[in-house]
Amino acid sequence: DGYVVPGRDDDAGRPVVTYTMMAICGALWLLTTVAPRLTGVLELVPDLALHQPWRLLTGGFLYLGGSLLDIGLGLLTIWIVGQAIEPAVGRRDFLLLYLLSLLGGSAAAVLWSRASHGSLLVSGASAAIWGMFGVLVTLRPKGWSKESTSGLWVLVGLNVLYVVLIPTIAWQAKLGGFLVGERDALLHTRLFARRVRPAAQ
Numbered sequence: 001d002g003y004v005v006p007g008r009d010d011d012a013g014r015p016v017v018t019y020t021m022m023a024i025c026g027a028l029w030l031l032t033t034v035a036p037r038l039t040g041v042l043e044l045v046p047d048l049a050l051h052q053p054w055r056l057l058t059g060g061f062l063y064l065g066g067s068l069l070d071i072g073l074g075l076l077t078i079w080i081v082g083q084a085i086e087p088a089v090g091r092r093d094f095l096l097l098y099l100l101s102l103l104g105g106s107a108a109a110v111l112w113s114r115a116s117h118g119s120l121l122v123s124g125a126s127a128a129i130w131g132m133f134g135v136l137v138t139l140r141p142k143g144w145s146k147e148s149t150s151g152l153w154v155l156v157g158l159n160v161l162y163v164v165l166i167p168t169i170a171w172q173a174k175l176g177g178f179l180v181g182e183r184d185a186l187l188h189t190r191l192f193a194r195r196v197r198p199a200a201q
């Protein structure tokens with residue numbers, strides 16, 4: 001009833017990558033609050049992203065115009081999903097899954113914007129977070145049961161409600177992040193199975 005990711009002894013301990021992602025988001029929120037001009041250099045602007053590709057990455061760490069509540073909820077969500085995934089897949093793989101989801105969401109927003117000739121507000125780690133939702137749907141980390149995932153679905157539901165209530169938020173980035181996270185998680189299970197198969201024999 002789901003793929004259980006074995007624990008990773010070499011990466012046991014605190015979820016360092018999760019804390020690092022939280023620290024980057026928090027630090028950039030403080031920096032752009034004190035020095036708003038940095039926002040214009042780092043934010044994801046679809047029309048500029050093809051010529052300034054770093055925006056695809058840095059835009060996923062900014063909370064533009066966000067209140068303390070916005071950044072707080074964002075960091076809390078990163079912490080919740082990180083606590084579930086990082087110890088299960090390991091630090092290296094978690095970092096890869098997180099960044100690929102972020103970039104996938106940013107790319108989806110840029111492609112949608114160019115195809116529709118519109119403008120999107122892409123802000124914060126939502127693409128990466130939704131990518132982690134995709135990972136959790138695909139991989140059931142060690143120790144998780146159907147009962148223990150109830151809190152996850154509440155969290156997903158609250159995020160869906162947030163998107164519905166605030167239509168200016170780019171759902172395209174969230175969808176892109178989710179699909180990339182889900183697909184990368186499937187790839188992760190196959191690669192992991194190949195790594196452990198020789199030892200099992």
